[in-house]
Amino acid sequence: MRYAEIAVDAPTGPERTFSYAIPEGLELAPGHLVKVPFGPRSIQGVVISLSDTPQVEETRDIYDLVFEEPLVDEARLKLAAWTSRYYICSLFEALSPMLPQGGRVRGNxxxxxxxxxxxxxxxxxxxxxxxxxxxxxxxxxxxxxxxxxxxxxxxxxxxxxxxxxxxxxxxxxxxxxxxGSLDPSVKAKVRQFITIAPAARDSAEQWLRDPSIRAHRQKSLAQALLDSPAPLGITSARKEFGAGAVRSLMDRGWLNQEAVQADRDPLEGRSFPPALPVTLTSQQAAIAAEIRCSLENTSGEDASGRPDTYLLQGVTGSGKT
Structure with a gap:
């Protein structure tokens, strides 16, 4: 049997993981977000590593995957381990900012x-x-x-x-x-598209040539769908041609409707002015040059292996940031 070392969403020591058995048929990799039992509760956890030997003699089974694909790659797992060790926080707390928005769901x-x-x-x-x-x-x-x-x-x-x-x-x-449920609160964004059904193209073209039919908006929508090389978004079609026109062509059985998953863009519709170039004062330039020289001429770590630390002294508003 294979086992997984998992960082659980519960108060634990730095870099602490718990061993869980991997049920037969469950494909896991480091970085997967999973549901696991923890005491009387069900909570989330991130798979840190896989092994043939658990830390303890008796283990419990992982319940299920939260997402099909791993959410955290190897480089970020290493970064989270360093963060947990350096800032003395749980490994899951270090990993949580790397999870997609709404992916972390606390047990209720x-x-x-x-x-x-x-x-x-x-x-x-x-x-x-x-x-x-x-x-x-x-x-x-x-x-x-x-x-x-x-x-x-x-x-x-x-x-x-x-x-x-x-x-x-x-x-x-x-x-x-x-x-309660541990399913993510944010679901994939789905957009609906419409096209003329292949079997209905001849009927639609014949209907468009009939001068006695005066359903102008329906005709405009049908013509747009016949002419378009790509599906039309149903929202924009309703806005341009009217919801009634879309519904009427659907009732005729002429339209195919397809759901397509779309990536969320939190900055969609927003514009940002370009950042102005920063000009350092002579004192800022001298300090920056000294730090840069120190980083280039050393490994960036002291004898204990900890990163070098630099203290900038100055009153509020003096230009430290």
Whole structure:
């Protein structure tokens, strides 16, 4: 059996990893984001390395992949190891800025009522043999209107006292807790495109030549699709020719619709003025030259192997940055 050393999304020491068994059929590589059991919870982790021997005798199985492809390459794994060691943080914390936006999902707990709670009328304080405090009754009322509530959201709404109330209700069998989803909150962006169906081209061309048909917007859309060498975006087609025209041609069975995954560009639609060249003062130039000379003439590390450190002294606004 093969094993993976995984940096988990939990408070751990610098460069600490945990050994997990790789289930049969699960293809893993360093840099993969995975779901793993950790105590009673399910959390995310990043595969750091693969091995034939675990750190401990008993291991648990990896649950599943979060993404099919590795998200972190070898160079960034090494950078994260250095960051974890140098800044004394967990390996996952060092890796988290390298994950795609929305990829990191912290484990959450969902709370829901059982059938036993359904037998209790709201505001009655319980049934015979079951006495509820007013606050516990309030928690039950909230859960009736919010099935599968997130525990942390419930606590933020009702205060820290909700934790003890939930524990008491759980011990009486009135509610259950279970791990929430670890799926990424951000999904791939998908754009819809339309084309004339190959089998409908002759019918569409014949329909366009019929002078008795006065559906001008539908005709314009059909002609544009016939003339276009590439599919048209359905959003732009609706904007230019009208949603009704698009829907009418679809109802005729003349259009093929295709979903295409598109890369997200956070800077789309934004423009930035070019940065002006920076002119150093004589003092700044002298300091920069001295640091550059030191870096070029040494390995950039001191005897202990730590990177050289340079202290720039000056008041706020003196030009250190």
């Amino acid at each position: 707990t969902l709370v829901s009522l059982t059938d036993l709670a359904d037998d209790i009328e709201p505001g009655t304080g319980g049934t015979s043999g079951t006495t509820l405090t007013p606050f516990q009754d309030k928690v039950l009322s909230y859960l009736r209107s919010h099935p599968k509530a997130n525990l942390e959201q419930l606590v933020r709404r009702m205060g820290e006292g909700a934790r003890s109330a939930i524990a008491a209700l759980e011990s009486r069998g009135m509610l259950t807790r279970r791990p």
